Amino acid sequence: GESVGLHLPTLSVQEGDNSIINCAYSNSASDYFIWYKQESGKGPQFIIDIRSNMDKRQGQRVTVLLNKTVKHLSLQIAATQPGDSAVYFCAEIPGGYNKLIFGAGTRLAVHP
Amino acid sequence: DTGVSQNPRHKITKRGQNVTFRCDPISEHNRLYWYRQTLGQGPEFLTYFQNEAQLEKSRLLSDRFSAERPKGSFSTLEIQRTEQGDSAMYLCASSSGTGSLQTQYFGPGTRLLVL
Numbered sequence: 650g651e652s653v654g655l656h657l658p659t660l661s662v663q664e665g666d667n668s669i670i671n672c673a674y675s676n677s678a679s680d681y682f683i684w685y686k687q688e689s690g691k692g693p694q695f696i697i698d699i700r701s702n703m704d705k706r707q708g709q710r711v712t713v714l715l716n717k718t719v720k721h722l723s724l725q726i727a728a729t730q731p732g733d734s735a736v737y738f739c740a741e742i743p744g745g746y747n748k749l750i751f752g753a754g755t756r757l758a759v760h761p
Numbered sequence: 762d763t764g765v766s767q768n769p770r771h772k773i774t775k776r777g778q779n780v781t782f783r784c785d786p787i788s789e790h791n792r793l794y795w796y797r798q799t800l801g802q803g804p805e806f807l808t809y810f811q812n813e814a815q816l817e818k819s820r821l822l823s824d825r826f827s828a829e830r831p832k833g834s835f836s837t838l839e840i841q842r843t844e845q846g847d848s849a850m851y852l853c854a855s856s857s858g859t860g861s862l863q864t865q866y867f868g869p870g871t872r873l874l875v876l
Contacts, residue, residue, distance in 0.1 A: 657801060680862065681862045683864065683865075685867075690869075690872075691869055691870070692765075692767075692852050692854075692867035692868050692869045692870045693804065693852070693867045694867070695864055695865075695866060695867075698864055700862060738803045738804075740803070742862070746817075747792070747794075747809055747816075747817065747863075748794070748806035748809065748817065748819075749794075749796075749804070749806065749854075749865060750806070751803025751804050751805070752803060753802075753803060754802075754803050
């Protein structure tokens with residue numbers, strides 16, 4: 650099938666290691682942020698979200714950190730598994746709008 | 762499966778032809794969105810509906826593009842007189858509620874190739 654993110658930056662990790670994917674967002678007025686995972690040939694899959702009044706949120710094996718001072722978002726994946734291999738996008742919703750604005754994406758490659 | 766569904770999954774057409782894609786949102790979701798994604802890029806917003814009303818359209822949505830959601834359930838996206846630059850993945854998403862802080866859930870997309 651076609652490949653999502655042919656020329657995206659790639660993060661390579663060993664299975665079982667922790668992964669950290671970073672994202673710089675553009676709009677200081679954004680008040681909602683979402684991380685999506687996209688596998689080749691599929692639509693983006695929701696992973697975790699965070700609102701601007703928070704700086705950290707945890708899910709199952711994933712943690713999102715928000716630093717509004719420098720407009721930075723990160724996704725931490727604990728004990729990375731081969732099934733985590735995909736392209737990861739951060740997305741923001743500027744205040745007062747309903748559309749998602751996506752970042753450039755990062756390819757995560759998990760090696761056994 | 763109660764997720765967002767899109768049909769067809771793939772479409773190959775010749776330049777100048779018209780194409781129509783369908784999106785069925787998650788049941789009871791009142792908002793429906795269309796995005797376009799080209800290889801190596803994140804999805805870009807095209808338009809969104811709240812129930813049957815089309816509330817916002819991107820400048821990316823030229824006059825050749827039209828979207829409808831006549832009964833506030835499924836939606837169609839039509840591209841008239843297709844051009845090679847229209848080749849992309851067309852993604853549909855849906856969400857529920859009335860505020861802006863809603864999670865959008867995506868369908869599998871329709872991959873369009875214009876020859």
